[in-house]
Amino acid sequence: MISVRVPKGFDLPVNGQPSLELEVLDPPVRVAALPERIPFVKPRLKVKIGDAVKIGSVLFEDKRNPEMVFLSPGGGEIEQINFGRRRVIREIVIRLDEEESHQSSDPLPEEALNTVPRDELIRRLMAGGMWPLIRELPFRDIANPGHRPPHLFVCLDSTEPFLPDPVIYLNGKTDLFGFGLKVLQRLAGDAVHICVSRERVDSLELPKSWVTHQYTGRYPAHDPGALLYRLKASAAENRSWFITGDNVLRIGEFCRTGVYPVSRTVVVSGSAAASRRHLVTRIGAPLVQLAGKPAGNGDTRHIAGGLFTGYITSADSYLGLFETALTLIPEGNEKESMALFKPGCGKPTFSRVFASRLTRKPLTCDGNQHGGLRACIACMHCADACPVDILPQLAYKAILAEEVEEYLEHGLLDCVECGLCSWVCPAKIDLAEALKAAKAAYFNEQAG
């Protein structure tokens, strides 16, 4: 087992941790697919309102590669297709039938797996809507089927508050997970790495010998980009692939049964969530069903995904293909009086300027920005936090100056999009957003 230490980063002591109970939700009335939330994909709709779809019917394809299809997470009727600004496809909402029907393909039993050619396996995974679950660094686009990855990181757990715990979602599924791994090994051979934190490695049900990499470190030490940065010896390894543990289960299930798997374990957490727990629900489940009635009196912010990397959503939306968490925090749109003169107990911070740093007590985080935008004062907090040794403030200035060569040289593409640089900035500069946008712009330019 290889140990990887990620020396930088930051563990935010945040309350609202989910319990390890697992509740199975009733089937929802509607589910949705959210093309907007799949990065870089240029969706072309294959359905229209009123169409009847089965579980596993094609909803849309990627214009960049029409073989890359995205399948329906439910069987029923297309009820709405919601567009956002510039006709971006937000949601494809499916009202579920009482008895949903499946679109199924041939299963791929274990014996056949060893003999099926790699190209044929890839073709099957793409046709089965499974391929988009494997993603490629550094841009985190869907993996390019033409590449052979130098590494394929299977990320079981997460240091981000809060994502599903592998102890929960792998419970009783060791066999299925093993089968999913075999599929991945057909794709990437020995390059498949199963990564888990040192604290969690003993509580897993998996045979310990399966775990190839155990990491230590603060958030975002779990991130495949952060691990790759510590492991890589040459530039040839930059285009590595990664997949999360729960998606390995889905690939295993798909190959075993030939049916598009729609069940998934998600986490509802955050200090504004009424009940914080693990849930078994459907892909594309409505958030209102997950969230329940938020606790507290003030406004609540709904974040799809973890506290750092999730995106703002609302209770009437749905959970996308890649999101496995719903985080609810207080909006924080209140003016706190005399905050400047208080010692600051209970204030989450990376610095040492608040009394809260004297303890490790979990604190409430809200959506307040805690200050106005200022010019960079070179406090170096962003560089001290960055897990991949980018100097975010200098990369940011290079981005503003449009010095492409310079910001690439600064390691822009190593950025793991953890958001810590923005989080720690006392001048409230949106560094992470600028870095991510510059990466995306570079990607689009490369793609032509």
Add this chain to the structure above:
Amino acid sequence: MMNGLKKFFDSQQRHFVDGGKYERWYPLFEAIETVFFASDEVTRKWPHTRDSLDVKRYMAMVIFMLLPALFFGMYNVGYQSRLASGFTLDVLPCFWLGFKAVMPLVIVSYAFGFGWEIVFAVVRRHTISEGVFVSAMLFPLTLPPTTPLWQAALGISFGVVIGKEIFGGTGRNFLNPALTGRAFLYFAYPVQMSGDAVWTLLSGVGETAVDAVTSATPLVVAATAKTAGAVEETLASAGFTFSSLFLGRYPASIGASSTLLCLIGAVALIIIGVASYRIIIGDILGVLAMGFLLNLIANESSMPYLSLNPFYHLVMGGAAFGIAYMTTDPVSAPDLHEARWIYGFLIGALTVLIRVFNPAFPEGIMLAILFMNVFAPLLDHIVVRMKLKKRIPNV
């Protein structure tokens, strides 16, 4: 009280937001309101929560750590003045006399510093950055207590406008604004800024002769010592023992004399992570290294100043104050940690060099810092190049 204040701000806000009567003055409104009430602005982009620290609290910490130096400075100004005049030396009368002398300088510094910041914020449509409050506190503490108010106004104006605002305001300046203003006064009005007489405030008719107040400062005493190897004795006979210099009760610029308070302030700022320990330790190492080097080359025929115990360089004059509060200004220092070590070390070494070898400038810390401010981007550039060379490319 707080509720009333809140109502007042809430009711006035409409005049300052977009479309309001005083829309252009919004930076002023924001700067004042957020002293009492933290902003209710929420994040629009990921990550959805942010650090509780903002620039206002960051800068407020520096001001807070400067208050002991300010209060001691007030006491010391009064003490020296009453000592020269032969009055009793009780603490309260000394403090009151110093307070009356120093407070106007502080008020003028804030009025003009903040005034210029408002003007530029409104005209150039940026927010008021809290850096100016630190500069306006640092600046009067570096002045002799006899500084005329109009000179203080001119100095802080030069520091804030030329040292900072014309480059775009706090964060974009490459010189320390407070020191820029101080240097301007030093060169423009040498009579009021240097010599032996300016460091003690004359407070009216006393019993002793006035010429007692024109005693030389420790830096001048050390520079003019006659015997090699006995500079410390020369200082002691002039009344400047190591401990008296360390404690700081001698005629000097208002807030810069007490090494003890600067040490406490520096340690506190390092503990809360606002000042870079790399710069401070680099400074101290630079002073000591250069001091020891000069000791090594000192002999019977060389300048006696060369043989001064290097630790004296840390307690004399404004070195400690400059090290704790001026070199640690993150904006005019290099960004990178490695560059900050070099920056600090060179400031320390240059300070001693200027003091010992340049008869025109008894104090070297101010020019050393400004000189290295100019070199900070170069140090950054070198360190960034070295760091980037080590990265595995990813393009």
